[in-house]
Amino acid sequence: MNLFSYDINEKFKKSVAYFSMEFAVDQSLKIYSGGLGFLAGSHMRSVYDLKQNVVGVGLLWSFGYYDQLRNEDRTLKPHYTRKFYYFLEELDVKVSVKVDNKDVMIKGFLLRCDVFGTAPIILLSTDIYENDYLSRTITHKLYDANEKTRVAQEIVLGIGGAKMLEAINHKVDIYHMNEGHALPLIYELYNRFGDIETVKKHVVFTTHTPETAGNEVHNINFLYEMGFFNGLDLNTARNISGCKKSDNFSLTIGALKGAKIANGVSKIHGIVANEMWNDVEDRCEIISITNAQNKKYWTDKTLIRALDEHEDYELLARKKHLKKVLFDMVADQTGKMFDPEVLTIVWARRFAEYKRPGLLKYDYERFVKLMTNTQRPIQVIWAGKPYPTDTGAIDIFNELVHISHKFKNMAVLVGYELTLSKLLKQGSDVWLNTPRITREASGTSGMTASMNGSIHFSIHDGWHPEFAKDGKNAFTITPVDYELPFFEQDRLDNKNMMDILENSIIPTYYDNPHEWVNIMKSAMSDIEIEFDSARMATEYYEKMFNL
Structure with a gap:
């Protein structure tokens, strides 16, 4: 046959x-x-x-x-x-x-x-x-x-x-x-x-x-x-x-x-x-x-054309359009209206304890300050499927749902399959990856995000070290000793992550948009050959x- x-x-x-x-x-x-x-x-x-x-x-x-x-x-x-x-x-x-x-x-x-x-x-x-x-x-x-x-x-x-x-x-x-x-x-x-x-x-x-x-x-x-x-x-x-x-x-x-x-x-x-x-x-x-x-499947063709033609204005305009498309899904699921001008961070992958979906809120007081900052606002979206009998992972998912009720700029989405995954990668500004170091074998979701100009912000593990030039095409959370107790790893990783977010990522996005576009373009260009299937x-x- x-x-x-x-x-x-x-x-x-x-x-x-x-x-x-x-x-x-x-x-x-x-x-x-x-x-x-x-x-x-x-x-x-x-x-x-x-x-x-x-x-x-x-x-x-x-x-x-x-x-x-x-x-x-x-x-x-x-x-x-x-x-x-x-x-x-x-x-x-x-x-x-x-x-x-x-x-x-x-x-x-x-x-x-x-x-x-x-x-x-x-x-x-x-x-x-x-x-x-x-x-x-x-x-x-x-x-x-x-x-x-x-x-x-x-x-x-x-x-x-x-x-x-x-x-x-x-x-x-x-x-x-x-x-x-x-x-x-x-x-x-x-x-x-x-x-x-x-x-x-x-x-x-x-x-x-x-x-x-x-x-x-x-x-x-x-x-x-x-x-x-x-x-x-x-x-x-x-x-x-x-x-x-x-x-x-x-x-x-x-x-x-x-x-x-x-x-x-x-x-x-x-x-x-x-x-x-x-x-x-x-x-x-x-x-x-x-x-x-597979780049051909995952990338937005108009975004790639803008990159190839060195049209920064068109690149930004297309990115904002893709954010609006994603935000229509956010509104449909949650009733929240997100703003395409606002820095949007996404954590989306399988919910599992070692991937630490809740690391961003580990220091809750600092998280609240971040979410309520009106001068340099952010929007955060979580999505992903826990294993249906993994009660611990489901509890983390549900905790995030309950917290999201307190913030109009926080959403937890369901239906994390190919279509939603593509929307999130094309419509996000930052793709957050927070596994415990040495536990991430590869972590390919960040590749398809980078292909669409979403900056990979990650623990130094999996494929990330082979790609990342910190501050140039990605942002790297400072590595910690993986032999430390889990609670100490989580505390240090959260501190390092928040420091970079507050002192580097957010200021660059709002105060230096030209540099932000350069990082986007570098991410899209650098990912193109080595990380295409x-x-x-x-x-x-x-x-x-x-x-």
């Missing part, structure tokens, strides 16, 4: 299957939660732009991640609505996998290249009439909180994805695991090739985070009973996955021992990942390929696929 609507570029002819739990390619296809999906979506768009021989493999989530609505008191309300996608093409083949000693049927759906301008993507569903209700729920919700369901999802993605590609006679040279979720494909390939060294020649792995949630650990006996190892006996599974002495099975370690090469997603993350997994015997090499985003997609071929 020919999946491609374009002729493959000879430079990228090696056949690659890119396995990911989520893809964010368009607002209408709600099969993503956050950064991992945004990254995969940009990668698939650049595959199309470069005419690479890559096919995406993911799951067709019947209810998506969740719809972010509000309760009566405006606090967060996770809601689930069944989705239908009439632009997907049903494949005329089905495959089956064993999950918990039961046969589960899988149907494939194809997102063709020309629908959204991406690589072809095959999406797998168990939500079909051939399965009983429990089996149908496997592909209901992205990142289901139930451990059994989560592992079943990984079996469907890894084993089911490999079987589906074989069933449609699509030859694959390299299987690329975007995070460890697709690890069961290693055991499907082992059954085909008969030894792990041959398997390794065909597998590469990208690790995306040092966070525990992104490096799953399960009891190996539980995984064996679930069918995670695709019929291999337990001793064989232990031997090829490096879990010989413990019953705690790490998906990341399994991937590092089953791939020929792996990568972290920024230069810093490459160092952190090597330190994290330094003691793993016989693991593959971990290099760095810094994440990137064409570079990243090319680098994967050069450093991993063709190795």
Whole structure:
């Protein structure tokens, strides 16, 4: 079956299957939660732009991640609505996998290249009439909180994805695991090739985070009973996955021992990942390929034209227009009328404790003074989706909602998906990023903000150190010792952040608009090549696929 609507570029002819739990390619296809999906979506768009021989493999989530609505008191309300996608093409083949000693049927759906301008993507569903209700729920919700369901999802993605590609006679040279979720494909390939060294020649792995949630650990006996190892006996599974002495099975370690090469997603993350997994015997090499985003999709074309034509007046005028478009959304959701002349700061990404969405208000008295300054006013917008069962992150979101009632220049928005993300990046002046240092693997949201002239104001972590020239194309929060207690890190990071905001960012915006435009232009120019996903997609071929 020919999946491609374009002729493959000879430079990228090696056949690659890119396995990911989520893809964010368009607002209408709600099969993503956050950064991992945004990254995969940009990668698939650049595959199309470069005419690479890559096919995406993911799951067709019947209810998506969740719809972010509000309760009566405006606090967060996770809601689930069944989705239908009439632009997907049903494949005329089905495959089956064993999950918990039961046969589960899988149907494939194809997102063709020309629908959204991406690589072809095959999406797998168990939500079909051939399965009983429990089996149908496997592909209901992205990142289901139930451990059994989560592992079943990984079996469907890894084993089911490999079987589906074989069933449609699509030859694959390299299987690329975007995070460890697709690890069961290693055991499907082992059954085909008969030894792990041959398997390794065909597998590469990208690790995306040092966070525990992104490096799953399960009891190996539980995984064996679930069918995670695709019929291999337990001793064989232990031997090829490096879990010989413990019953705690790490998906990341399994991937590092089953791939020929792996990568972290920024230069810093490459160092952190090597330190994290330094003691793993016989693991593959971990290099760095810094994440990137698809400029063509994310940027406002008029803004880019003004930059290219060196029209500062047009650049500023367009930015104010984009702020007005964003502020229409603010007014619609909150009833607040924001002013396009006022410096607007946005914090928007997945709500998680280590990302510290509430750091700006850590010193509350200082925060109030900042928000009530009428001489040099600011406007602040928060947006982002907490994991629906992460009560701590939801509490932070709801606390911000309650605080926002006190300020007409503070908004907390819901519905943080591709459309709102693009509005925020194009309509903000400053993009605030506040993770605890060493905990941010990459943090690509700031890239797409910088592409649209929103100045990245960030902790010195992730991709930021590779890009930032402090005060020239970005602003950097002075690094602190990451070994300090969390409360002390938070106190110092807040102080340093507020000092820069009050003494540098706000005065530059209001007192030196010419300099502010220069920073905007430098950000847009400096981000253009190194952080466009064409570079990243090319680098994967050069450093991993063709190795």
